[in-house]
Amino acid sequence: MMASRDDSTGLTVRELRVVFDTSRGPIFAVDGVALDVAPGEVMGLVGESGSGKSVSLRAVARLLHANARVTGSVRWRGQELLSLSDDQMLPIRGAQIGIIFQEPMAALNPVLPIGLQIEESLIAHTTMDKAQRQARALQLLDQVGIASGATRLAQFPHEFSGGMRQRAMIAIALAASPALLLADEPTTALDVTIQDQILRLLLRLKDELGMALLLVTHDLGVVAETCTRVAVMYAGRVCETGPTADVFANPHHAYTAALLRAMPGSGPAQAKLIPIPGMAPRLDAPSPGCAFAPRCTVSEPLCTTTRPPFVQEATRSSACYGRARL
Amino acid sequence: MNRGAWLLGRLAQIVPSFLLIGVVVFVLARLLPGDPMSAMLGDHASDATIARLNAQLGLDQSIPVQFLAFVEGIFRGELGVSIAYRVPVTQLIAERLPATLILTGLSAVIGIVVAVPLAFIAAMRENQWPDLVIRSVFQVGLSTPIFYVGLLLLTVFAAQLHLFPVGGYGEGWADHLWHLFLPACTLAFSFAAILMRSLRGAILQVLTAEFVDFARAKGLRSRLILGRHVLRNALIATVTLVGLHVGSLLGGAVITESVFAVPGVGRLMVESIFARDYPVIQSLTLVLAVLVSLAFLVTDIVQMWLDPRVGR
Numbered sequence: 001m002m003a004s005r006d007d008s009t010g011l012t013v014r015e016l017r018v019v020f021d022t023s024r025g026p027i028f029a030v031d032g033v034a035l036d037v038a039p040g041e042v043m044g045l046v047g048e049s050g051s052g053k054s055v056s057l058r059a060v061a062r063l064l065h066a067n068a069r070v071t072g073s074v075r076w077r078g079q080e081l082l083s084l085s086d087d088q089m090l091p092i093r094g095a096q097i098g099i100i101f102q103e104p105m106a107a108l109n110p111v112l113p114i115g116l117q118i119e120e121s122l123i124a125h126t127t128m129d130k131a132q133r134q135a136r137a138l139q140l141l142d143q144v145g146i147a148s149g150a151t152r153l154a155q156f157p158h159e160f161s162g163g164m165r166q167r168a169m170i171a172i173a174l175a176a177s178p179a180l181l182l183a184d185e186p187t188t189a190l191d192v193t194i195q196d197q198i199l200r201l202l203l204r205l206k207d208e209l210g211m212a213l214l215l216v217t218h219d220l221g222v223v224a225e226t227c228t229r230v231a232v233m234y235a236g237r238v239c240e241t242g243p244t245a246d247v248f249a250n251p252h253h254a255y256t257a258a259l260l261r262a263m264p265g266s267g268p269a270q271a272k273l274i275p276i277p278g279m280a281p282r283l284d285a286p287s288p289g290c291a292f293a294p295r296c297t298v299s300e301p302l303c304t305t306t307r308p309p310f311v312q313e314a315t316r317s318s319a320c321y322g323r324a325r326l
Numbered sequence: 327m328n329r330g331a332w333l334l335g336r337l338a339q340i341v342p343s344f345l346l347i348g349v350v351v352f353v354l355a356r357l358l359p360g361d362p363m364s365a366m367l368g369d370h371a372s373d374a375t376i377a378r379l380n381a382q383l384g385l386d387q388s389i390p391v392q393f394l395a396f397v398e399g400i401f402r403g404e405l406g407v408s409i410a411y412r413v414p415v416t417q418l419i420a421e422r423l424p425a426t427l428i429l430t431g432l433s434a435v436i437g438i439v440v441a442v443p444l445a446f447i448a449a450m451r452e453n454q455w456p457d458l459v460i461r462s463v464f465q466v467g468l469s470t471p472i473f474y475v476g477l478l479l480l481t482v483f484a485a486q487l488h489l490f491p492v493g494g495y496g497e498g499w500a501d502h503l504w505h506l507f508l509p510a511c512t513l514a515f516s517f518a519a520i521l522m523r524s525l526r527g528a529i530l531q532v533l534t535a536e537f538v539d540f541a542r543a544k545g546l547r548s549r550l551i552l553g554r555h556v557l558r559n560a561l562i563a564t565v566t567l568v569g570l571h572v573g574s575l576l577g578g579a580v581i582t583e584s585v586f587a588v589p590g591v592g593r594l595m596v597e598s599i600f601a602r603d604y605p606v607i608q609s610l611t612l613v614l615a616v617l618v619s620l621a622f623l624v625t626d627i628v629q630m631w632l633d634p635r636v637g638r
């Protein structure tokens with residue numbers, strides 16, 4: 001399923017830019033991101049470390065701080081989120097768009113019981129009374145696979161193991177039943193068996209709740225297995241998006257091709273995204289052309305001087321001059 | 327370990343520290359230059375008079391015997407007889423302690439009531455004018471000597487505007503509070519400055535924490551986030567400092583009581599030091615040390631109440 005540009009039911013991100021003002025000058029962390037997530041869809045977002053995946057998610061949920069300048073367009077159900085006030089964002093955050101952070105330990109407040117941290121969301125978005133909220137919190141813990149929920153609700157984050165904190169964070173993000181879940185590497189901090197459990201949990205909940213999922217991951221195998229579509233990011237830009245199978249079988253961008261080539265052995269099915277040779281791009285001085293050109297094997301002079309346009313055709317989009325030479 | 331056991335352990339730690347304080351106090355009083363006889367009787371007393379008084383006060387005994395008598399006295403609640411006032415030290419301290427307790431308590435309350443909201447305002451408006459104004463005013467509070475602040479308040483609000491009494495302690499609770507308000511403000515100024523600075527810093531620190539962003543991601547109102555998520559964590563980082571500062575509040579009370587002629591233990595301490603009144607100096611130091619230890623204990627209890635990670 002491909003969301004079109006004027007989609008008024010899902011998420012449509014266009015020309016998203018985030019510049020951080022730092023003491024050492026501006027950092028162009030997100031430099032033109034385009035993304036679509038249709039209702040009920042699982043969309044993958046991949047890219048090497050520092051390519052701007054987390055910053056993009058936070059920009060969508062309007063969670064960045066005052067040192068970030070965010071421009072472009074983030075349309076959610078036809079509404080432009082970037083022009084809403086903080087008060088207008090309140091009913092959307094948590095209730096319509098939920099987010100899971102990369103670091104579960106840091107995302108939980110160390111001094112509040114888990115039960116309260118779940119219930120807060122219900123207090124903000126529902127008319128449930130205390131008994132109903134507690135029942136719902138118990139149900140959520142059960143859904144994310146935390147046993148003996150009643151005792152757990154009164155406990156604090158430091159009494160939870162890493163995997164349980166991750167589950168608790170998911171329970172909190174899901175409390176008010178959002179229609180879209182932004183999941184930032186929900187499994188990276190965990191060991192392999194738990195990774196698998198959490199991933200299957202998210203997919204099951206997606207099916208049960210009819211929720212859309214924007215899944216950030218380093219794991220191309222996970223993308224191949226779970227995501228209907230994928231967006232590949234490099235240096236704050238989306239290089240290409242399209243149905244996962246098509247993109248992996250026949251990449252339209254040199255960076256995607258390099259990623260797939262760099263994977264050992266049997267293709268994406270069981271491969272982690274590993275860094276490709278060359279220098280990481282500079283975010284303080286973005287190139288006027290394609291950011292990947294210095295590491296690209298098929299670049300031409302035009303690539304270093306003029307940014308390739310994002311070309312949309314049928315179900316896929318990409319921004320690469322060298323596509324024909326891949 | 328459960329929290330009750332943790333608290334008991336914490337109480338047990340106090341016992342050896344009290345013992346140590348006793349020894350230090352006893353030794354220090356005897357290291358002070360000058361002797362109490364010349365302070366009390368003047369330089370021209372006869373040797374016979376001096377010997378009689380020495381025997382009466384037990385000062386002719388050996389130092390270890392004096393120490394034992396001192397410790398034994400503590401356990402019997404008898405702290406000896408003041409050399410200068412010729413009344414039991416216990417009675418003297420009982421008369422003077424309430425003024426000091428009210429003074430420091432009131433100044434702690436004033437400091438907290440003033441500093442906590444201002445710390446929030448300053449942190450919310452970081453580097454904007456409210457922050458800059460609040461910080462510069464308190465910078466003055468930190469760098470101005472306490473007796474000068476006292477004299478200033480005394481001159482303006484008592485002598486010129488006649489809003490408050492010039493000194494003394496008054497009769498009855500309301501009168502006490504009214505008399506002690508200016509001295510308490512004096513004492514509170516530097517305390518509030520330190521509290522405001524550290525709380526402001528702690529709030530700014532907590533505001534960058536991921537869990538604050540996660541709380542925002544739930545769609546919580548910013549006031550709720552500040553009150554529930556930020557304040558508590560910022561206070562945890564600050565209470566220890568408040569507890570540590572009770573000692574300097576008591577130290578500041580010595581000066582403030584002198585400026586405002588408050589009949590508290592601070593002024594008694596100054597008088598006793600000038601008079602080499604060993605029994606009073608010893609007992610007062612002991613009492614003050616116990617008060618500071620109790621303040622630490624209260625701090626720990628507050629810390630335990632605020633922070634679920636403590637004592638588990």
Ligand SMILES: Nc1ncnc2c1ncn2[C@@H]1O[C@H](COP(=O)(O)OP(=O)(O)OP(=O)(O)O)[C@@H](O)[C@H]1O
Pocket residue numbers: 020022027029047048049050051052053054055056102283
């Ligand atoms: N608050 C900030 N201030 C300045 N720079 C920032 C800030 N947050 C992120 N960045 C920078 O933005 C860039 C993109 O960061 P981001 O966290 O989005 O990367 P990522 O793709 O999520 O990487 P990873 O896979 O390691 O999580 C990085 O270079 C990072 O240093």
Ligand SMILES: [Mg+2]
Pocket residue numbers: 053054055102184
């Ligand atoms: Mg990230």
